[in-house]
Amino acid sequence: DVKVTQSSRYLVKRTGEKVFLECVQDMDHENMFWYRQDPGLGLRLIYFSYDVKMKEKGDIPEGYSVSREKKERFSLILESASTNQTSMYLCASTQWGSANVLTFGAGSRLTVL
Amino acid sequence: DAKTTQPTSMDCAEGRAANLPCNHSTISGNEYVYWYRQIHSQGPQYIIHGLKNNETNEMASLIITEDRKSSTLILPHATLRDTAVYYCIVRVPNTGNQFYFGTGTSLTVIP
Numbered sequence: 074d075v076k077v078t079q080s081s082r083y084l085v086k087r088t089g090e091k092v093f094l095e096c097v098q099d100m101d102h103e104n105m106f107w108y109r110q111d112p113g114l115g116l117r118l119i120y121f122s123y124d125v126k127m128k129e130k131g132d133i134p135e136g137y138s139v140s141r142e143k144k145e146r147f148s149l150i151l152e153s154a155s156t157n158q159t160s161m162y163l164c165a166s167t168q169w170g171s172a173n174v175l176t177f178g179a180g181s182r183l184t185v186l
Numbered sequence: 187d188a189k190t191t192q193p194t195s196m197d198c199a200e201g202r203a204a205n206l207p208c209n210h211s212t213i214s215g216n217e218y219v220y221w222y223r224q225i226h227s228q229g230p231q232y233i234i235h236g237l238k239n240n241e242t243n244e245m246a247s248l249i250i251t252e253d254r255k256s257s258t259l260i261l262p263h264a265t266l267r268d269t270a271v272y273y274c275i276v277r278v279p280n281t282g283n284q285f286y287f288g289t290g291t292s293l294t295v296i297p
Contacts, residue, residue, distance in 0.1 A: 077229075106285075115287050163230070173279035174220070177229030177230050177231070178229050179229050
């Protein structure tokens with residue numbers, strides 16, 4: 074079964090800490106995405122990547138950065154976590170061609186105290 | 187990409203058909219309609235997609251109006267496990283365009 078795996082389901086961090094959220098997919102997909110999800114706001118795109126070492130800003134990139142050194146791994150980085158970054162973070166991937174369907178991970182719920 | 191409009195919430199009796207509407211009146215000719223659902227505390231899951239013709243798979247049916255300005259996702263025999271938030275998205279596949287999820291419809295299947 075194809076998979077997108079997010080390394081942590083639940084994290085609790087303190088304000089100012091550097092936070093790494095890791096996402097790995099085993100489907101050889103070119104495209105990977107990071108979303109955050111907040112009540113009443115739906116899913117909002119933070120960053121996406123169409124290839125190794127490539128990245129594009131989504132709608133809400135402020136306070137975040139990303140890294141894609143290998144095709145299967147896309148990392149979201151919070152350089153200095155703040156309480157307003159408490160959220161559910163969702164990683165997804167898709168392949169060019171066919172239906173171009175997104176496959177999501179289970180999500181990482183981050184709480185910043 | 188065109189935006190979509192969905193009702194905020196709906197109820198459906200267990201065993202009955204659940205019909206979830208989506209309005210996409212500004213859809214362009216090469217945009218597909220995709221449906222995803224998200225069960226509580228999980229990532230969204232793909233259900234079905236289509237361009238013009240009605241589509242059916244093991245999970246659901248998708249009915250797209252002739253003018254393509256709206257569509258309906260049909261879960262033919264809703265079960266309690268179908269309780270979820272359902273998202274309708276329109277997008278041109280295989281482009282750099284984003285997937286806009288919006289806030290979806292929260293479907294509650296009632297025993």
